[in-house]
Amino acid sequence: MAVERKANVKWTGDLLRGTGNIHFNSGAISDSPVTWASRTEAPGGKTSPEELLAAAHAACFSMALSAGLARARTPPKELDVSATCVLDKVGDAFRVTEMHLEVIGTVPGASEESFLEQAEAAEKGCPISNALKGNVKISLKATLSK
Numbered sequence: 051m052a053v054e055r056k057a058n059v060k061w062t063g064d065l066l067r068g069t070g071n072i073h074f075n076s077g078a079i080s081d082s083p084v085t086w087a088s089r090t091e092a093p094g095g096k097t098s099p100e101e102l103l104a105a106a107h108a109a110c111f112s113m114a115l116s117a118g119l120a121r122a123r124t125p126p127k128e129l130d131v132s133a134t135c136v137l138d139k140v141g142d143a144f145r146v147t148e149m150h151l152e153v154i155g156t157v158p159g160a161s162e163e164s165f166l167e168q169a170e171a172a173e174k175g176c177p178i179s180n181a182l183k184g185n186v187k188i189s190l191k192a193t194l195s196k
Contacts, residue, residue, distance in 0.1 A: 115129055148188075151189065
């Protein structure tokens with residue numbers, strides 16, 4: 051079962067002074083402005099491809115971890131997941147070089163060890179993690195809430 055999702059961008063102008071507008075075809079997210087400055091300086095209320103990639107990774111990982119914990123009969127009460135995407139200059143080009151995942155989980159019945167095992171398995175099985183592997187260094191910090 052293949053699933054497709056689509057977004058569009060209309061860009062006006064050159065890279066440094068131009069602006070883009072991202073349209074999410076699902077309608078779930080309002081149109082969002084994007085600029086080079088929002089990528090490399092202060093966001094100023096605009097998004098960036100790296101922020102969108104971090105959001106996609108955090109959402110995908112949280113779903114994968116939630117599923118794994120439920121299969122282990124310790125469904126989560128709450129997972130607080132953050133993803134930090136790093137854009138860096140490598141040689142003459144900019145590249146996404148790292149993605150840092152951090153999760154704090156409230157998971158009744160789970161031990162620290164089992165939570166960490168499930169988090170590591172979720173990172174390995176997450177479709178966004180797998181899309182990045184081989185190109186981006188992925189780190190994971192998983193903490194079970196007390």
